Amino acid sequence: MTRNAADPAAGLWGDDLAPVARTLLTSAVHCFARRGFTGTTTRDISTGAGLSPAALYVHFRSKEDVLFEIARRGHLRALEAVSAPEVTAGLDDPPARLRAVVARFVSWHARHHVAARVCQYELAALGPEHLDEIVAIRRQFPELFRSVIAEGVDRGDFAPVDAGRVVRALLSLGVDLVRWYRPDGPDSPEQLGRFYADLAVSMVSAVPGPQPG
Amino acid sequence: MTRNAADPAAGLWGDDLAPVARTLLTSAVHCFARRGFTGTTTRDISTGAGLSPAALYVHFRSKEDVLFEIARRGHLRALEAVSAPEVTAGLDDPPARLRAVVARFVSWHARHHVAARVCQYELAALGPEHLDEIVAIRRQFPELFRSVIAEGVDRGDFAPVDAGRVVRALLSLGVDLVRWYRPDGPDSPEQLGRFYADLAVSMVSAVPGPQPG
DNA sequence: CGCTGATGACTGAGCGCATAGTCAGTGGAT
DNA sequence: ATCCACTGACTATGCGCTCAGTCATCAGCG
Numbered sequence: 001m002t003r004n005a006a007d008p009a010a011g012l013w014g015d016d017l018a019p020v021a022r023t024l025l026t027s028a029v030h031c032f033a034r035r036g037f038t039g040t041t042t043r044d045i046s047t048g049a050g051l052s053p054a055a056l057y058v059h060f061r062s063k064e065d066v067l068f069e070i071a072r073r074g075h076l077r078a079l080e081a082v083s084a085p086e087v088t089a090g091l092d093d094p095p096a097r098l099r100a101v102v103a104r105f106v107s108w109h110a111r112h113h114v115a116a117r118v119c120q121y122e123l124a125a126l127g128p129e130h131l132d133e134i135v136a137i138r139r140q141f142p143e144l145f146r147s148v149i150a151e152g153v154d155r156g157d158f159a160p161v162d163a164g165r166v167v168r169a170l171l172s173l174g175v176d177l178v179r180w181y182r183p184d185g186p187d188s189p190e191q192l193g194r195f196y197a198d199l200a201v202s203m204v205s206a207v208p209g210p211q212p213g
Numbered sequence: 214m215t216r217n218a219a220d221p222a223a224g225l226w227g228d229d230l231a232p233v234a235r236t237l238l239t240s241a242v243h244c245f246a247r248r249g250f251t252g253t254t255t256r257d258i259s260t261g262a263g264l265s266p267a268a269l270y271v272h273f274r275s276k277e278d279v280l281f282e283i284a285r286r287g288h289l290r291a292l293e294a295v296s297a298p299e300v301t302a303g304l305d306d307p308p309a310r311l312r313a314v315v316a317r318f319v320s321w322h323a324r325h326h327v328a329a330r331v332c333q334y335e336l337a338a339l340g341p342e343h344l345d346e347i348v349a350i351r352r353q354f355p356e357l358f359r360s361v362i363a364e365g366v367d368r369g370d371f372a373p374v375d376a377g378r379v380v381r382a383l384l385s386l387g388v389d390l391v392r393w394y395r396p397d398g399p400d401s402p403e404q405l406g407r408f409y410a411d412l413a414v415s416m417v418s419a420v421p422g423p424q425p426g
Numbered sequence: 427c428g429c430t431g432a433t434g435a436c437t438g439a440g441c442g443c444a445t446a447g448t449c450a451g452t453g454g455a456t
Numbered sequence: 457a458t459c460c461a462c463t464g465a466c467t468a469t470g471c472g473c474t475c476a477g478t479c480a481t482c483a484g485c486g
Binding site: 034035036037038039068120121124125152162164165168169172173175176177179180186187195196199202205 | 251
């Protein structure tokens with residue numbers, strides 16, 4: 001199961017890792033995404049990277065440690081995608097900032113839907129202290145979304161929506177797409193990002209219908 | 214791991230099943246939701262129902278068969294919740310029908326978030342022919358949503374939205390809540406259903422902002 | 427009423443197999 | 457000569473599933 005160079009997962013891991021370790025993580029991402037953590041054997045991961053079963057333990061302490069490295073690095077990359085300074089640079093009104101953050105969140109998850117599937121759905125297999133570390137990163141996503149929406153509501157750009165519930169909904173849209181998104185479908189990651197940015201603006205606008213509450 | 218009578222999962226299975234078989238399915242739902250299909254042992258399921266390991270095979274052919282029964286019955290119940298005649302009875306305009314269908318879909322998934330988690334996230338463990346049967350049921354959800362939205366667009370009640378993408382988004386909202394919903398949180402299943410019904414109406418309304426496309 | 431045989435839900439023991447992880451050793455690079 | 461990424465062979469454990477057997481229930485029969 002050798003992966004080609006265009007695999008988006010291959011670029012997620014950072015230079016601090018040996019090339020072989022990155023290959024193992026990439027193989028593990030595909031295995032975990034397909035069969036889940038417990039459904040994947042350490043042999044699947046190693047042979048998927050073209051190595052013998054024991055090679056995994058040269059680079060990682062355990063199978064759970066492999067999952068943790070994927071989750072940690074994946075979450076940090078996603079956070080970087082939505083909170084890097086250039087995302088909202090020059091955007092001085094909340095609607096534009098909301099559009100930018102939602103579009104980045106969605107397009108990142110679409111592009112990295114395989115790795116994101118592991119990051120979103122396999123966390124229960126982590127040990128308690130590893131899980132804590134991931135949860136600490138995860139908390140920053142709703143905080144970022146909430147601050148953008150709260151500012152828009154305060155300034156009157158948005159309707160007086162329940163920020164907490166809208167944030168939940170926006171994160172749900174971005175997360176759930178990793179379950180169904182396929183790169184050969186009708187939408188590119190960027191197109192989907194723009195569409196969901198439109199939806200986000202709709203969701204914080206007053207409803208013109210007969211039941212506004 | 215005996216469950217009390219208020220467990221929503223206990224009421225999902227129907228009268229054609231022996232009481233012990235229903236207890237086993239209920240135990241299996243909780244095991245699968247917590248540890249996943251491959252992370253659950255047949256011993257977990259049986260002893261969770263207060264039985265010996267071998268008792269499972271009195272009522273089910275295999276562990277995969279247990280998952281299939283959960284998925285089949287769960288999907289049929291959810292479909293019933295959104296497409297029963299009384300859901301849209303007396304609602305003659307598309308906005309009201311959209312609200313009703315979304316609210317039912319969401320509140321069902323919130324109330325049955327544990328069983329729904331199994332139905333949504335464990336399908337990959339099914340064999341091909343069992344999976345086909347579940348997929349055939351699943352197809353009816355987007356069809357129902359699409360018909361309501363298409364009618365609203367045709368009649369001019371809704372903005373000329375891309376029905377396929379809006380349907381995807383609405384299903385995502387209802388599905389993803391099974392990942393984070395907790396009964397002791399701020400929203401009851403019905404409150405969440407009404408909120409998402411509001412969002413649905415927003416999503417098919419014209420966007421008043423500066424970037425309507 | 428009691429006796430008998432059949433039925434079927436359930437159990438205890440265990441089989442064959444796959445799994446995560448180990449370790450002494452190998453071979454290529456420096 | 458040293459180093460270390462990597463391997464082949466291995467172990468202990470836990471898995472899905474089976475099967476002979478137990479026990480409670482019940483119909484048929486005298």
